[in-house]
Amino acid sequence: MRATTRSLIVLSLLLVFVTALPAGQGGAQEKPPATGNGTRLIPAPLRRDFAKGIEIPAGEKLEYEVRYSRFPIYATVGIVTFENLGDLITTGSPVIPGLNIDYELPEEPLLHLRATAVSKGILLAILGIDVRDRFEDLVSRRDFSTRLSFQEIKEGKKHRTQSGLFETTVNQVRYLTTDLANAAAPPKIKNLPREESMISLLTAIYFVRLQKYKEGQTMLFPVSYDEENYNFEVRVGKTEKLKTECGKVKTTRLEPLLFGPGKFFNRQGEMTMWMSRDKLQVPLRLVARTSGGTVTARLLNFRKNCQLIDIEEKGEEEPPQ
Numbered sequence: 652m653r654a655t656t657r658s659l660i661v662l663s664l665l666l667v668f669v670t671a672l673p674a675g676q677g678g679a680q681e682k683p684p685a686t687g688n689g690t691r692l693i694p695a696p697l698r699r700d701f702a703k704g705i706e707i708p709a710g711e712k713l714e715y716e717v718r719y720s721r722f723p724i725y726a727t728v729g730i731v732t733f734e735n736l737g738d739l740i741t742t743g744s745p746v747i748p749g750l751n752i753d754y755e756l757p758e759e760p761l762l763h764l765r766a767t768a769v770s771k772g773i774l775l776a777i778l779g780i781d782v783r784d785r786f787e788d789l790v791s792r793r794d795f796s797t798r799l800s801f802q803e804i805k806e807g808k809k810h811r812t813q814s815g816l817f818e819t820t821v822n823q824v825r826y827l828t829t830d831l832a833n834a835a836a837p838p839k840i841k842n843l844p845r846e847e848s849m850i851s852l853l854t855a856i857y858f859v860r861l862q863k864y865k866e867g868q869t870m871l872f873p874v875s876y877d878e879e880n881y882n883f884e885v886r887v888g889k890t891e892k893l894k895t896e897c898g899k900v901k902t903t904r905l906e907p908l909l910f911g912p913g914k915f916f917n918r919q920g921e922m923t924m925w926m927s928r929d930k931l932q933v934p935l936r937l938v939a940r941t942s943g944g945t946v947t948a949r950l951l952n953f954r955k956n957c958q959l960i961d962i963e964e965k966g967e968e969e970p971p972q
Contacts, residue, residue: 692886695868698861699794699848705762705861706930709737713933714951721944727772729782731948733856736763739789747787747801751838752814752827754799760792766853782806788853795858800851802877808832815875817845824849824875843880846873859885860932864903866890884908893925893935896953901928902935910941918942 717729739746739761746754770782784806789799800815810831817824822845830836850858855874862870864887874883888904902925910920920941927933937948 692869693865693867695862695864695870695887697870697872698863701795701861702793705795705857707735707857707860709735711735712952715934715937715948716951717946717948719944719946724944729768729770729772730951731769732767734765735857736765738792739763746789747799749803749812750801750814751812751829752816752825754814754816757798761798762790762792762795764788764790764853764857766856780807786853788851790850790854790857794848795850795854795861796848797851797854797875800853800876813877815851817849817851817875819845822846824880826878828878841878843875843878845875846880849873849875849880852876855883856934859905860926860934866903888923890928891925895935900935902926903928903932909939916941 711734713733715731715733716727717731719726719728739756740763741756746756764787766786768782768784770780782805785803787801788797790797796819797815797817798819799817801812803812804810811828812831813826813828815824815826824843824845826839826841826843828839828841830839850872852874855872858872859870864870866887866889868887870885870887872883874881884907886906886908888906891902891904892899893902905924905926907922907924909922910916910918918941920939922937922939924934925936927935933950933953935950935953937946939946
């Protein structure tokens with residue numbers, strides 16, 4: 652399995668909602684993108700005021716099984732977990748374990764988000780790829796823009812940490828990367844311009860869940876991730892019924908455009924995400940198809956949360972498996 656495919660598997664759930672625009676890095680898009688038949692999509696108005704709180708409860712933990720298929724391989728490759736840890740706790744423990752950058756806590760209240768990606772199944776048993784990645788963000792409770800992002804990447808012999816400091820006073824994102832597998836390597840520093848209300852990749856997943864959107868609309872917002880800036884886009888598709896362990900569920904189909912020249916993945920491909928049509932807008936399933944295979948992710952602990960979803964036991968239309 653090539654490195655690009657491995658990266659797709661590890662990052663697939665972190666990228667389910669968003670896509671880099673063809674323009675590449677930085678800069679705002681001047682006009683809404685066109686569909687294949689030349690029809691302009693309608694930009695979705697973005698919610699930016701979160702002073703009264705968010706719908707996603709503190710303590711929410713979502714676990715996804717990630718599977719990879721390419722004949723003759725059909726196997727589970729990992730588990731990705733998302734956690735809303737609630738208000739940042741600043742006493743009794745480090746702000747973020749392993750943080751490799753000096754960070755002065757602002758006076759504003761912050762939300763703490765975390766995601767982990769752990770390999771299992773064929774990645775360990777046959778390919779010997781041991782992935783144990785951790786992503787953490789501190790997010791403004793006021794406008795949900797990122798203040799600090801952190802990632803610890805442990806993949807085989809690779810072990811590094813990276814912090815991204817979103818500095819609002821100087822409109823800069825300052826990255827510091829430390830190679831823990833090579834003690835002699837000096838830390839790498841890279842500064843990028845920060846756009847207003849810019850967010851990190853992990854924050855973007857929760858940010859989209861908090862938006863109100865309609866079919867045919869397009870959500871656009873600036874994202875900084877892994878020493879690169881992007882204008883991210885997610886297009887809203889049709890309402891569909893998804894067959895789950897809890898019955899048939901009304902979902903919204905999201906169609907990220909992550910693949911192609913100048914985008915996050917240079918190779919060709921397509922990705923689709925189904926989100927529950929309720930106030931939580933929980934991601935229920937992901938399918939990403941490329942020439943290298945298909946990645947599928949499904950929510951493992953969905954049954955525990957059935958009572959939070961508007962279930963429909965009857966219905967004819969279902970999205971593809």
